Structure formats: C-alpha cells, structure tokens
Amino acid sequence: MENAQTDLTTAVFMARGLGTRMRKEAAGVELSSAQSGMADRGLKSMIDVGRPFLDHVIGAAADAGISDVVLVIGPEHEEIRRYYGELPRHRTEIRFAVQERPLGTADALLAAREAVGDRQFLLLNSDNHYPTEALAALRRTPGHGLVGFDPRGLTERGNIPAQRVRAFALIEARDGQLVDIVEKPDDATLARLGDARVSMNCYAFAPSIFDHAAAVQPSSRGEYELTDAVRGALAAGEPFAVIESDAGVLDLSQRGDVAAVAAALAGREPVL
Template sequence: MSFQAPHKAVILARGLGSRMRKEAEGVALSDEQTKAADAGVKAMISVGRPFLDHVISALADAGFTDICLVIGPEHDLIRDYYDTVEKSRVTISYAIQEVPLGTANAVLSAEEFAGDDRVLVINSDNYYPAEALDLLKDVPGSALVGFTREGMLTRSNIAADRLAAFALATADAEGNLDELVEKPDEATAARLGADAVISMNCWLCTPAIFAAAKAIPPSARGEYEITDAVRQAIADGDPYRVVRADVGVLDMSNRGDIASVVDALGDSEVVL
C-alpha cells in the first residue's frame, strides 16, 4: 500500500439540536436523557454511555485514533466529559465553531487539526458501524461512504418514509461520485436507479476540502454546506470515490429515536 490509511476523524457536534429539544408525546426518558435532550446535546444522550462514546468506539475499531470534536463555545458538557473520561485507544481534541454557519464552515474549524492528512468527517448524531468505516482503509484519496437502501431498511432505525427524503448518490464508470441529490422526489429517485446509495454524511476528505469550503457561497438556507464544498472540490480536480456499504446507520435526531438506539447499542462494549 503506497498510501497511509486514514487515522483522523472530525465529528461535527456543533448543531443546535432543535429537533431533540422538542417534546415528543408518549416518549419516556430517564432524568439523564431528559437533561441532555433539553440542552439539545444529542451526542451526550445516555445509551448506557453517552451516544458519542459509541460513535468514537466504532471509529477506534476501524483505526481512527485521532479525533477532533467540532463544538460551540458553550458546549462545556462535551468538553468536560471528554477531558476526564478514560481513553486508551484515542486522543480527543476540540475545534470551536463560534457561530453555527453550516457543515462546511464547521469543517473549516478543523483545518489545523487535519494538517496535511486526510480526515473522515461525520455527524455526531449518527452511529456508523466500524465495518462501514473499515472500507475506507483501501481508498487512496477522497471518498463518500454510500449506504445501500436494503442495508438501511434492515439495519438502521430510520423508517422507510423518512429514508426516502435522504440524499442519493450515484457513481460514474470509474466509481467516482457523479450525482448527489438531496431530498429527491420519487421521479428523481427512479431516474437515479436501484444502484443509487444513500448519503449519511460520511466523507473522507483530502486537505483540498478546506480550499473548497472557503470558495463556496452560502446555500439557499444561508449556510455553508459540506455537500457544496465536496462538489467544489470535485470541480477543482479532487474526485470522490463512492464506497458502497451494505449496512445501516443509526440516527439520533429526536427523542423518538432514543429507545431504538438504546435497543441497538445499549449492551455494546465501548472502549475509547
């Protein structure tokens, strides 16, 4: 192998947690879970241990040992916990995104952490199985892990109707990212075909992502989006390999997700 397998991961944990803050009828939470949910800190929802512990443990299982948490200046709950928790497999540092200006802007906060290395960029409210992350060891450049619809339907906690609104990606003849369509309608999904994979924002990026993130304009929502930065990086000559993973991703977006995540991960061994 003429390239180094990636070992750095950036976890985007700056979100406001607006959906998690909302009360959900009929959802019973522990006092500890309620405290984290009320604060909108999805990463710290208790799943036996904080949800983010499970995310980081899976990263370590796949060889990602240098972790950077992108957080806000107010996120003392996260920083205080990871400053003191026992760690034998990973090192954890922080990058501060002062204002939540979007995912591409959050990635820019971690530019110093990345240095000249490739970095994995993932959400803090998703659990990506190590078997999916492990597929990136053999990729020499940038990549998107795309999850099959069958894998997501059978091995995630996301219902089919919600899943239909997730971004779809296709690859060209060389296996590189061709189309990435967010919130596809039925006609678009049919056009993209059965081989299209679902993007869960699991990106392996070369340092080219930082120049791309600085070059893009804000989206219609007024935010700087990582999908736009990836498109810019591709246009600038940095192709993204589409890596197919026939597994599921767990989602921790709102209070209704908590019980299913506990069922899936509550008894899992966590080693940071």
Template sequence: MSTPPSTPPSDSSAPSAAPTITTAVVLARGLGTRMRAEGGAALTAEQAAAASSGHKALMPIGGHRLIDFSLSALADAGIRRAVLVVAPEHEEFTRHLADLAPSRLEVLLAVQEEPRGTADAVASAREAVGEVPFVMVNGDNLYPGDGVRRLLQEPGSALLGFERSALLRESNIPADRIAAFALIEQEDGRLERIVEKPDAETLEAAGPDALVSMNCFAFTPEIFEACARIQPSPRGELEIVDAVRELGEMRVIPFAGGVLDLSRREDIDEVERRLAGVEVAL
C-alpha cells in the same frame, strides 16, 4: 467493540492493511432543533436534559453517552485522533472527555463559533486536523465499522454510499426519513452528483438499491480550500455538499449496511436497545 444487535454483520472483504487515514472529524455542533422539540418519547431525567440542550452526541445511552460509542467504534476501525467540532459553550464535552480519559485515541475539540453549516464545521477543524487526510462523520450517527475501515484505506477523497434497501432493513431510520436523504449518482466508482431531497419520481427511477449519502466522507486537506470558496446555500448555510462539488474527483464506495441515527427523541429508545451489551473501549 462487539457488534450491536440488528446492525450490519462483519464483512470479511473489509481491508486488513494499515489504514491510510488515522484522523476523524466528528460534527457535534448542531443545534439539535428536532431533538429539542417536545415529543411523546419516555426519557430519563438525564436524557430529557440532553434532549433539551440539543447535545445529541452527549445523549445518555445505557451507562455511556452516544459519543462514547462513536469514539470506540472509530478507534476499532483504526482512528487514532478524533477532532470533535463543538459550540463555544462546550463545558459539558470538556468535563465528559476528562472523565473518559481515553487512551486508545487522542480527542481534541475544535470550536465552530456560529452554526453556519457543515462546510463551516469542517473548516473550523482545520487547525486541529493539520495537513493530513481525515474522515468526516456526524456526531448523531453510529456508522458500521466495516464501512469506516474501507474509507480509511482511501488515498484521496471518497464517500461511503449506503444502499437504500440495506438502510431500510438494518437501520433504525423510518422509511419516510430515508426517502428524504441525498441520493448519490456515480459512474465507474466516481461521484457524478449528490441529489439532495429527491422527489418521488427521482426516488422511483433510482430504484431500491440506490446509494444514499449519510455524511460519511474521506477528505484530503484540499477540502479546507474548497470550504473557503463556496457561498451560503439558499437556506443560508455553508454546505459540505457544495464544497464537495469544488473538489476535482471523489470516489464512491458502495456499502450494504445500516446506520444508527439519533436525531429525534423517538430515536433514543431504539438506539439504546440496539446498543445494549455493546462494549465501549476507549
């Protein structure tokens, strides 16, 4: 897959050895509340229908859907099996995957019965994943291949930490949205804590190159037991961040690069522009 315009350039330091991890879990169950909200963005009829349904991963982008680009990039990185976490009403996903007929990787569906949070979404994939390590990514984000390849080399749990200045420079995400993303605190490459929704004082103290979490993790099967131990957060959801706190240790991999985000209607035009000419190989 060729590199999208205005996305991170190739990193010659990226590992070339065979990946340790070949399974990915893609969280595609979200309610899409922000995407459903009416906005001033000019959309095609197909895009408007996808936005109204909240199925961000199925958003038409050029001649493809967003999930096509994600699966193609994961296959480029070394993934050979992808588990999409979806809602019980997943007929559109089923039809689309049948039309795609991917041969570079196996694509499975795992049903999350209720939208009970990211940790519950991961737990829903347990049977499909089995007892193997995997990477977890958001279905409405497109991650840089060099960063994902680094995660695939990890023998244990790890988190890709994006430098905030690089996200501002190379992503399509506005500064105010990035300012609300969780900050990663680490020492000697080990995760100390994840600070969700940092206030202005915390952001200033962290500095422009503070590491930001974009929900790009490598997990061992231990995460499933961690997901089972946690309680709902104050907003009533089972959060992957709380499950991460249950793990004994997690490495942090700093990365200077951008992420394409498709969480709102106004994101669609810019994501489509940056993906123009990008080849999808499935």
C-alpha cells in the same frame, strides 16, 4: 490487490448542531430525566444510551483504526469538553475545534482546518453510529471518498424509517466514482435516480477539501453546505471513490430514536 493504506488515523466529528429535531417533544416517548435534559438542550450525541452515544460512535471509529479524534463543538459546549477531558482513554487522543456559530456543515468542516492540517481525514456526523467495516474501507481510500449506503439496509438493519431515508442526499455514481450528490432530492430526482445509494456524511477527505469549503456560498437555507464543497472538488477534477455499504446505521436525531438505539447498543462497552 486491496489498497493497504492505513496511515489515515484522524476523524473529525461534527457535534456543533442545534439539535432542533431532538428538542421537539414527541408524543408517547418516555425518556429518563438525564436523557430529557440532554434532549432539551439539543446535545443528542451526549444522550445516555448506557454510555453517552458519542462514546459508542467514537468507539466504532477506534475499532476501524482511528486514533486521533477532533470534535467540532460550540463555544458553549463546556460539558462535552470537560467530559472527554476527564474520561480515561486507551486508544484515542481527543481534541476540540470550535465552530463559533452553527452556520452549516461546510462551516463545521472549516472549523477543523487547523486541527487537521495537511492530513487526510474522515469527516463524520456525531449523531450516527456507522458500521466499523465501512469506516475501515474509507481509511483505505486514497484522496476523497464517501460511503454510499443502501436505503434498504438503513431501514432493515438500522433504525431509520424509510420516509426519513427519502430525505437523505442521493449519490449519483458511475464505475465506483461519484458523479453528483443531490441534497434534499425532490420526487423527480428520486424517480430519475431510482435505487441510488444515499449519503450520511461519512467521508474521507484529502486536505484540499478545505479550499473548496472556503469557497462555498450560503445556500437558500442560509447555510454553508458540505455538498457544495464536494461539488466544488468534483468540478475541479478531484475524484471521489464511492464505497458501497449494505449495513445499517444507528441514527439518534429525534427523541423517538432513543429507545431503539439504546436497545441496539445494549451490552456493548465502547473502548476509546
């Protein structure tokens, strides 16, 4: 019988990033003045694709049963705070957690610790529009879990080029459980893991993940990496269920993504 757990209603969205790739000009890409303004500032989740992209992202989570939204933002992101403070909402409460400096994904997670408390929660990117059915499956996962996306599904049913997918973290799983997760896989790792599924930071976490995130040391890039917190939890014997999804994901990380994402979301009216 399928696990009927439905008491997970909190989702944390990481919206603090610098948007370095989005800030870069792209030859042949035409954006509106409003879109360019957000792109120039790296506020990719607020780029207008009929509505701000983050509206669609939150709306998909609400469709999956999420009603408590925590946005991890920077102290300078008053525009995001003001927009969601004024936006009429019917299904979600939106709160904010401040990440003082962009020190990496594990640090973004820690910024939400007080807001989340001792509840299980989802942790998601703010520049990815995830399939609602995958988010709903995560809500039914006790403890830790993550979605393992099929690379072919991301390219054929989403907007993500295969070359970009090759740079995503690879999931090594056995019998539906996470064994390891490899960030920035090299060619040897890609060859070893073959058709492994990939992670797009679509997680369910028990609150114990915060202790593992607090123990993370800076990586070679000088950032506190979420994958290191996950590895810490695995090393402590905490299991991670892997939810397989063949669906597509909309990725809004570069200027060249805007037109495809806008076309895919045309006619949709997210309800928050």
